[in-house]
Amino acid sequence: MKFTSWGAAQQVTGSKHLLVLPGGTRVLIDCGLDYEKRSEFELRNGTFPFNPADIDLLVLTHAHIDHSGNVPTLIKQGFNGTILCTKPTLELSEYLLRDSLNIQRMEAAAKERVRNKGKKKGIKVKKQADTATLLYSKKHIEDMLGMAQTISFNKLYKFNQELSVEFVLAGHILGAASAILHIQENGETIKMGFTGDLGNYGSKLVPDPTPMPDLKWLVSESTYGGRNHVADTDDACNELLKHVVDTCVTKGGKLVIPAFSVGRTQAIIFAFHQLYRDGKLPNIKIFTDSPLAIKSTTVYENHLQYLNEEARAFQQRHGSLFDFPNLYVLEEEKESNLLAMLPEPCVIISAAGMVEGGRIQMHVKNHIGNSDNTILIAGFCAEGTLGHRLLQGQDFVEINYRREPVRADIFRTDAFSAHPDHNGLLKFFKGSIGDKTKGVFLVHGDVVQMNLLAADMDFKPVYTPEKGQTFDLI
Numbered sequence: 030m031k032f033t034s035w036g037a038a039q040q041v042t043g044s045k046h047l048l049v050l051p052g053g054t055r056v057l058i059d060c061g062l063d064y065e066k067r068s069e070f071e072l073r074n075g076t077f078p079f080n081p082a083d084i085d086l087l088v089l090t091h092a093h094i095d096h097s098g099n100v101p102t103l104i105k106q107g108f109n110g111t112i113l114c115t116k117p118t119l120e121l122s123e124y125l126l127r128d129s130l131n132i133q134r135m136e137a138a139a140k141e142r143v144r145n146k147g148k149k150k151g152i153k154v155k156k157q158a159d160t161a162t163l164l165y166s167k168k169h170i171e172d173m174l175g176m177a178q179t180i181s182f183n184k185l186y187k188f189n190q191e192l193s194v195e196f197v198l199a200g201h202i203l204g205a206a207s208a209i210l211h212i213q214e215n216g217e218t219i220k221m222g223f224t225g226d227l228g229n230y231g232s233k234l235v236p237d238p239t240p241m242p243d244l245k246w247l248v249s250e251s252t253y254g255g256r257n258h259v260a261d262t263d264d265a266c267n268e269l270l271k272h273v274v275d276t277c278v279t280k281g282g283k284l285v286i287p288a289f290s291v292g293r294t295q296a297i298i299f300a301f302h303q304l305y306r307d308g309k310l311p312n313i314k315i316f317t318d319s320p321l322a323i324k325s326t327t328v329y330e331n332h333l334q335y336l337n338e339e340a341r342a343f344q345q346r347h348g349s350l351f352d353f354p355n356l357y358v359l360e361e362e363k364e365s366n367l368l369a370m371l372p373e374p375c376v377i378i379s380a381a382g383m384v385e386g387g388r389i390q391m392h393v394k395n396h397i398g399n400s401d402n403t404i405l406i407a408g409f410c411a412e413g414t415l416g417h418r419l420l421q422g423q424d425f426v427e428i429n430y431r432r433e434p435v436r437a438d439i440f441r442t443d444a445f446s447a448h449p450d451h452n453g454l455l456k457f458f459k460g461s462i463g464d465k466t467k468g469v470f471l472v473h474g475d476v477v478q479m480n481l482l483a484a485d486m487d488f489k490p491v492y493t494p495e496k497g498q499t500f501d502l503i
């Protein structure tokens with residue numbers, strides 16, 4: 030059996046792992062977009078280092094675009110096999126992929142405008158990337174929906190004589206799965222586990238990650254290797270409340286929270302709802318401003334059975350997870366523009382989480398110059414993103430080509446993190462690595478974090494595959 034990591038190998042985005050079974054079945058685990066270098070976006074995502082038509086089965090662990098975002102390109106280039114995922118993953122993927130295609134269209138149009146401007150000024154503009162091509166079309170998203178086979182958690186799906194697949198709850202976001210591959214090898218069944226993205230222990234809404242015992246091989250994410258979260262998820266409500274009181278009540282300012290549309294936005298709104306029901310939330314308006322988040326929230330409400338006990342009990346008691354009087358859901362972009370002029374203190378939750386793209390950039394730009402306001406970064410921000418620059422404590426930041434003075438307070442919280450930290454990963458490994466385990470592969474992290482994690486693991490060998498490095502698993 031041969032294992033090759035073609036994406037999220039010593040980096041965080043672009044998850045894509047290829048497994049060729051002894052009998053020849055070719056399985057791809059995830060097919061996400063690689064965002065590592067924006068300037069190389071088309072180069073990194075436009076082609077595959079293997080023939081998509083040769084893949085028999087695609088196992089999709091969850092909907093996030095760095096895991097699902099290049100499935101339509103795979104189909105466009107010849108993949109015609111089965112796609113296996115959970116029902117919520119399929120529903121969320123559809124929204125995320127349509128949104129991703131829109132972003133590609135907008136970026137292509139922006140490049141075209143720059144090109145035309147250059148032409149007008151008589152500047153010779155290079156041909157290639159300026160006429161940015163889209164990776165795929167709407168048709169390929171629709172094809173994907175038709176090719177997908179949705180399965181439940183904890184049930185064995187027999188794909189063929191040598192392979193069955195089982196999904197267990199990964200936490201992370203709604204419908205996220207870790208995949209256990211049951212493989213026929215020399216007359217016996219061995220198990221190989223792929224964590225996908227794991228959730229943080231004690232997360233809002235989603236359950237804890239499920240251990241995968243009796244594995245021969247484990248391929249694990251390592252996003253927070255070597256780092257521990259500063260805040261405890263148990264304190265998520267208190268942490269939010271503290272920022273609301275400090276900013277909105279004491280200073281009369283606005284609290285701006287950049288948050289991913291799928292997962293984090295729902296967890297934050299749920300925490301605000303809990304504060305409201307506990308009678309702790311001051312009388313202020315909370316605006317959520319992301320069209321994708323609105324659609325995703327509906328998917329959460331339609332699949333309550335995949336949420337944790339706390340969330341289900343809350344829903345039973347109050348009839349809704351996310352709906353309470355202080356919450357205002359903005360749909361039109363013109364409404365979100367008006368928030369800057371609102372004289373009263375309020376909370377604004379908008380996407381994207383790393384303050385790259387989406388409506389959040391406008392909200393940050395509109396509020397960063399006032400010392401009464403706070404920008405609360407709720408999670409990991411990759412280097413090169415505006416979120417990362419804000420956290421560096423600079424006096425000025427560039428937003429949409431304009432230098433803006435930073436007068437607002439900038440804070441960060443890990444209380445809503447969707448990944449386990451260093452200790453959380455070690456806890457997960459305790460339940461998943463055992464006597465039968467012959468090797469662990471760390472992916473979805475940078476190599477420094479992976480090495481720090483490997484050094485603390487009570488197991489050897491731990492591999493940190495390079496992109497395209499093939500391992501013979503015997």
Ligand SMILES: [Zn+2]
Pocket residue numbers: 091093096201226
């Ligand atoms: Zn994810």
